[in-house]
Amino acid sequence: MNTPKIAFIGAGSVVFTQGLLADLFAFAELKEARIALHDIDAERLSTATAAARHIAAERGASPRITAHADRREALTGADFVINIVQVGMGEATRTDFEIPARYGVRQTIGDTLGVGGIFRALRTFPLLKALGEDIAAVCPEAWLLNYTNPMAMNVQYLAEATGLTRVVGLCHSVYWTMRDLSDLVGVPFEQVTYRAAGVNHQAWVLRFEHDGVDLYPRLDALIAADEQLRRRVRVDMYRRLGYYPTETSEHSSEYVPWYLGHDSEIDRLRLPIGAYLDIVDENVAIYERTRDALAAGEPLPVDGTMEYAPQIIHSITTGTPRTIYGNVPNHGLISNLPARGTVEVPCLVDAMGVQPTRVGELPPQLAALNRTYLSMNDLVVRAALEDDPRHIRHAAMTDPATAAALPVERIWELCDDMVRAHADRLQPALRATLG
Numbered sequence: 001m002n003t004p005k006i007a008f009i010g011a012g013s014v015v016f017t018q019g020l021l022a023d024l025f026a027f028a029e030l031k032e033a034r035i036a037l038h039d040i041d042a043e044r045l046s047t048a049t050a051a052a053r054h055i056a057a058e059r060g061a062s063p064r065i066t067a068h069a070d071r072r073e074a075l076t077g078a079d080f081v082i083n084i085v086q087v088g089m090g091e092a093t094r095t096d097f098e099i100p101a102r103y104g105v106r107q108t109i110g111d112t113l114g115v116g117g118i119f120r121a122l123r124t125f126p127l128l129k130a131l132g133e134d135i136a137a138v139c140p141e142a143w144l145l146n147y148t149n150p151m152a153m154n155v156q157y158l159a160e161a162t163g164l165t166r167v168v169g170l171c172h173s174v175y176w177t178m179r180d181l182s183d184l185v186g187v188p189f190e191q192v193t194y195r196a197a198g199v200n201h202q203a204w205v206l207r208f209e210h211d212g213v214d215l216y217p218r219l220d221a222l223i224a225a226d227e228q229l230r231r232r233v234r235v236d237m238y239r240r241l242g243y244y245p246t247e248t249s250e251h252s253s254e255y256v257p258w259y260l261g262h263d264s265e266i267d268r269l270r271l272p273i274g275a276y277l278d279i280v281d282e283n284v285a286i287y288e289r290t291r292d293a294l295a296a297g298e299p300l301p302v303d304g305t306m307e308y309a310p311q312i313i314h315s316i317t318t319g320t321p322r323t324i325y326g327n328v329p330n331h332g333l334i335s336n337l338p339a340r341g342t343v344e345v346p347c348l349v350d351a352m353g354v355q356p357t358r359v360g361e362l363p364p365q366l367a368a369l370n371r372t373y374l375s376m377n378d379l380v381v382r383a384a385l386e387d388d389p390r391h392i393r394h395a396a397m398t399d400p401a402t403a404a405a406l407p408v409e410r411i412w413e414l415c416d417d418m419v420r421a422h423a424d425r426l427q428p429a430l431r432a433t434l435g
Helices: 014-026 042-059 071-075 089-102 114-138 151-162 173-185 216-225 233-241 249-253 263-268 276-295 308-318 364-385 390-398 400-405 408-425
Strands: 005-009 034-038 064-068 080-083 143-146 167-170 192-199 202-210 322-329 342-350 353-356
Touching (some): 005 071, 014 276, 034 042, 064 071, 080 308, 089 276, 114 143, 114 151, 143 151, 151 364, 167 308, 167 342, 202 364, 308 353, 322 353, 342 364
Antiparallel strands (some): 192 202
């Protein structure tokens, strides 16, 4: 596999595509890779193609770059498929926030659990099923590297609905958590050893060491001395659970019932309700600036992102071993979590592919939270696989933050409103209202 073919599905997510390409072309062995870009938006596809050519030139690479409106054409013969699609884009995300807010349901990010996560998954599943069918038909040996959220639901759905086995979900939260923790305790990241495991956006730092010495006591002392550190959800969770969570406070607050329903906690922990909508607007602005700069022939920054997909592609292509964190079907990797749920664990990557590491049991307090998360995920996947709209409501009832905010009748009413708003993007059987 000297010149792998890499297909980008949703390449019109230009900023993310740029970062991944910058990382890919930083590897000498991948400078001549075949890059197939696909998007259903012609303007965004054109912008992504121009950006790819610019980045290749800046990196001194000579890849073969092609653009495809037809997804199957882009996939044909691919060795790797990178999925970065966001179905419905900013319009759908705004709906995910605005309708729950009218019911008094607060969200900060809305892409993993909660009402936002449920409906982001349900409108993504039809695309994933079609993508899986295309991969099976034209590149059955390809590795599907999924970045699209909600990560754990999407990976479980892909495993159960498509039968694909070379699927791994990728997220940067473990890596950046460990970078930040290393900076906080004053130890160079390259000298830190660590192990994390759990579920995406709710994994846990199980070991955190330097030269065999536990760094948690040093972190404890810093937290005890700094009131501002204690005003973060993830620090509050760490102090009570004993293990540091691998996702931001904004994300972490949405997966438990303790914070978003209480004005005093929102103030104490400085939670930005609905702040993700500002990020959505900024992403559009960045895209427009990138498009306009490329059209004018102006220089663009070419910055690497340290994402896992380029590292995986390099390791499988060259046989270079490295460890990444991947989201994969459990199948006993974490023994006290459901077998068919998606877990986030260390994975060895080399010429043999992505090989997950068995972690064993999580501490019981961590497994308890992860099981609630995975139970909600499973109900959303069951709704799609069984064409059962009741399971959408069951998932919302099971979700900790939603259940803490609303009585059950209002949860069903909220789900009806969300179904009406997203109906055209849902599979037909799930468009029923049940109020």
